Amino acid sequence: MDLRAIQAAAVANKVAKGLNLTDVELEFCLLMAEIGEAFMARRRGKPDYDLELADILLFTVGLAEMTGVDLQDAVDRKMRINANRTYRRNDRGVPIKVTTPPAPRT
Template identity: 55%
Template structure:
């Protein structure tokens, strides 16, 4: 199974090799947003390509990370540690609210 760092590197190498966008961050966010919409539509309609659409979301996400110099694996590990230490309680309307 591939690690996030490897996926980020391979996705980037593919973009470079194929001549895809490697510098326009706003464009890449727009394309990422479109892929999230495609994944949602595939899930909502029960289409067989839902997994492929989720993979597209991942590939666009790691491309944004690479464009901006972010080690997404390290950031995800850091964020998981932060989230695991957080405490949530039910708010007045039943929604979970972070408790300091």
């Protein structure tokens, strides 16, 4: 299943269950809660860590749909940008972005 199909299926599930489809700010808060749950599951070595990561993706694609973002297109563009970025390491060894190419649209 590609990202567009995941986005459509996630929203269809929200519609079927009567979940939030309009309150973007609430959805961001719920996404943050899911990130916290994933963090705790990972930290505690729980076997459902993978499902918490899946929740993060599902809330993210839901937000994309709610705000009119084609997440597949955005991810493709961002991957091209990241592939063309260059970094240098500072004196502590931390990678610092040197260049940011423009975001090409296809």
